Amino acid sequence: MTLFNIQENVPMRKYLSLRCGGNARYFAEINNVNELQKAQKFALSKGIPTFLLGQGTNILLSDSGYSGLILKLTGEFKSYQFEKKENSLIIYAKAGAILGSVVRKAAKEGFGGIHLLAGIPGSIGGATYMNAGAYGSELSQAVKQVKTMDSQGNLKTYSVEDCAFDYRSSIFQKNKEWILETILELPFTPEKNLIHEIEEAMKSRKEKQPLEIPNAGSAFKRPQNGFPGKFIEDAGLKGFRIGDAQVSEKHANFIVNLGNATSTEIAKVFKHVEEKVFEHSGVQLEREVIFLGDFNQ
Ligand SMILES: Cc1cc2nc3c(=O)[nH]c(=O)nc-3n(C[C@H](O)[C@H](O)[C@H](O)COP(=O)(O)OP(=O)(O)OC[C@H]3O[C@@H](n4cnc5c(N)ncnc54)[C@H](O)[C@@H]3O)c2cc1C
The missing domain is CATH 3.90.78.10 (UDP-N-acetylenolpyruvoylglucosamine reductase, C-terminal domain)
Known part of the structure; x- marks a missing residue:
């Protein structure tokens, strides 16, 4: 099979916030859904497992590494788009987009609700998978839909009810589907100084963590x-x-x-x-x- 950019025996520490652990037997940076499907076929053909990495901020990888294919989303997967409604903002965020950048930018435009998640250093995909939360908010409270790909390469759409979100948990931890995009809706919150609240939360993190x-x-x-x-x-x-x-x-x-x-x-x-x-x-x-x-x- 022709492979776009699958590398062998790649040290993973630089991709992990704990800065330790071994190599990925195979590793690839994935730019779009088509490449993701190809990577999935490659793993199937080799009979090896796959692991989709976000920003690597919630993972401990063993010293012996990972014997399958680790994928990291980049390129098209880093993007997000805003659509303004009368009293809310719809965000179409691809899984590789950085959660903090997305919620901070929305806050600058007056849309809050989940603005205090700004200090969580992960991707949209990782935050959806984990139902990341802080200071009394969780990502799930803003989720409208999640788009995924299953192990056969089929594309699916989940409503928020179908995501089975709970404390640091979602259905994606059970069904192992890959999150491609999360669609969020944030309320217009003109009565609050969102950026000030974000800065205060960041200050508190710095003091305590x-x-x-x-x-x-x-x-x-x-x-x-x-x-x-x-x-x-x-x-x-x-x-x-x-x-x-x-x-x-x-x-x-x-x-x-x-x-x-x-x-x-x-x-x-x-x-x-x-x-x-x-x-x-x-x-x-x-x-x-x-x-x-x-x-x-
Ligand atoms: C300093 C620090 C502070 C933190 N504070 C908080 C906090 O306040 N609240 C909180 O909830 N967490 C916190 N975390 C933990 C972490 O940032 C979150 O869990 C975050 O949501 C993980 O995102 P990630 O992109 O780094 O995911 P990763 O760590 O890369 O992956 C986590 C899991 O998500 C899966 N995953 C990632 N992307 C996808 C995808 N596209 N599709 C399917 N599965 C996927 C991975 O396979 C893995 O199982 C903190 C971490 C650090 C280092």
């Missing part, structure tokens, strides 16, 4: 009865370290790479935190960070 050190955002999801950071602190784990992998001194629900942490070390810190928090408070923490590849060696 270890943004200067590689990390993948919240390590664990919020359990019913409290905050993971508090349970982790109460178990005496703030600053707990294995090699260069550490429970952040600044925010205990962030696990950071102090420089040369391996993914194995980071995974060990996750496991230790899970065990100790369970021992200390009986809470079984659930990972928000997605583990990709083999961690059993």
Whole structure:
């Protein structure tokens, strides 16, 4: 098969906010739906799995890498378009567009609702898959439709009801379809100074989160009865370290790479935190960070 730009044995750390992990057996940057379908056929012909990467801000890739094909959306997939209605803004955002840029630009034009998601450093596709949220808002509250491609290359459209959005969860985590585009509707919000609110939220993130050190955002999801950071602190784990992998001194629900942490070390810190928090408070923490590849060696 003729291949556009599929490369072999590609180091992935530069694509991942945790800056660790091994190689992709195959890797390709994908510009449009046609290339995505070709890449899917390539993987099928080789009998290997595929993984669609967004901005890589919620992933821990194992040190042994990924034995299939990792795809990253670029080109046409980075674009988004605005359509103004009387009291709202419709946004046609391709999956590779950057969430922060989209919501910030909409806020500048007076459309809010999800403006406080501006500080989440992922793509539209990743934010839809994760139903990303912050400061009481979630992406799903603005979603109208999601366009996807299934494992046979068929194109589909989901209404927001069909997306089964929940806390950090969506149907796409179960059906493994690839999100191509998310259509959002944001209300006109002239009564608020949206940009000021965004700046305040960004300031609060800077104060509370270890943004200067590689990390993948919240390590664990919020359990019913409290905050993971508090349970982790109460178990005496703030600053707990294995090699260069550490429970952040600044925010205990962030696990950071102090420089040369391996993914194995980071995974060990996750496991230790899970065990100790369970021992200390009986809470079984659930990972928000997605583990990709083999961690059993
Ligand atoms: C400093 C920091 C702060 C963060 N703060 C927040 C926060 O406040 N709230 C929050 O919710 N998250 C937060 N995160 C986590 C992360 O940014 C979000 O989960 C984000 O939505 C992930 O987007 P991404 O493009 O980086 O996805 P990736 O990390 O690349 O991928 C995450 C998952 O989405 C899937 N995916 C990506 N694109 C597609 C697609 N087009 N189709 C199908 N599946 C796809 C991937 O396969 C993977 O399973 C933070 C992360 C960091 C580093």
